[in-house]
Amino acid sequence: MTLIVCVCDYWKRRHYYNRQPVQSAAGDTGKSHKKIVRRLSLELDAIAGNYWLRELLQQKVLCHRLERDHEVQLLWLSLHPPEHDTIDYKWADMLAHTIWEHIEVEHLMSWLSTLGGGFSALGEQFERCAQTAGKISLQQLTIGLRLGDPFLQARCKLYYSISLIQCGQLRRAKRLIRAQYRFAKQHEEHDQRLVRMCLGIWLRLRFEYQERRGRRLAADNNS
Template identity: 75%
Template sequence: MTLTVCVSDYWQHRHYFNQQPANSPVRRLSLQLDAITANYLLRELLQQKVLAQKLQQNDGVELLWLALSPPERDTIDYKWGEMLRHTIWEHVEVEHLMSWLSTLGGGFSALGEQFERCAETAGKISLQQLTIGLRLGDPFLQARCKLYYSISLIQRGQLRQAKHLIRSQHRFALQFKEYDQRLMRMCLGIWLRLRFEYEERRSRRCRQSAGHSQ
């Protein structure tokens, strides 16, 4: 049987861990501890199990009641603070980089309507953004980067690849359309652009066929 631990916080709210159904009165051990000491004790009880087993086997304790009191002096977790500072700094720098890449990619994408080399460069920028999105673990950012890349594919005439890419992102957007309407609108807008390019390709082929027949 697992030892049940109850933590009673400053406001007398009770938080149970490993709670077991009690059909009869249980033997309880009550401890009044400051919050810092209680945190270390709780981690020991839940992760290592050795102390919990000794309390059960040697003392017959079934419920450990930890009543929290404020510590005499607050402690500063410098290691956690440094980790948090570095994470926030990295996130700010990445967001700054994404803004520059978006501006640069938009410019090359606009030029890509006339120059294939610019369209290729815009595609490479989208892939760089996708790499950042993968590092951040943001699936919505990843989806938008893939759609940006599909525009480059369309401009370079790789319509089949663009079609599959847009469809896959549209399926993703359908699952989360209530969270990211912009992603859904991007899918629909780029899909219209793809349809236009298909129509243009068909028209060119028809004109070419007509010219050869004459």
């Protein structure tokens, strides 16, 4: 039998660990039979109780000692608030560093968005500026991958598709926009702007296709 651990918190709620599911025995007549369980009760503050629980669930040495040497079947841990609160300085430093890094990345993304928008506007007239805007979008995508934000990644890919359209790579842009549109429709409840971005860039792509067909027809008529 595995040692059952019960933690009773400040509000007298019980949390069981290692408890086996109850199964009805064969030939049960419906009458309840109470089985005597050897129990060990301990009153601990929450900090000590946390160490006890980690030892019991992870190391298993203490569990085996209690079961083998003392025949304990249920360990009851009643928790009460500690006299002095403790501060996890290591975790606080890690959290502060993560938050500060996130703030710096957001600041960098805003600058890249402004710079990319300027080059994208110039890309309507100069292909070299369109290529630079595409490189900026790829840098933003790298940051989005590091942050693990799929919606940010999708927006960066759509920005990159604008650069592809300006450079005349319409087929690559079409595949990219369609992929992001499928993703946007699956998560429309979380980010409706993404769907509108896809539709707006798709209209721009259709316009470029129409312009290309018009130029080809004009060239055929002149020849």
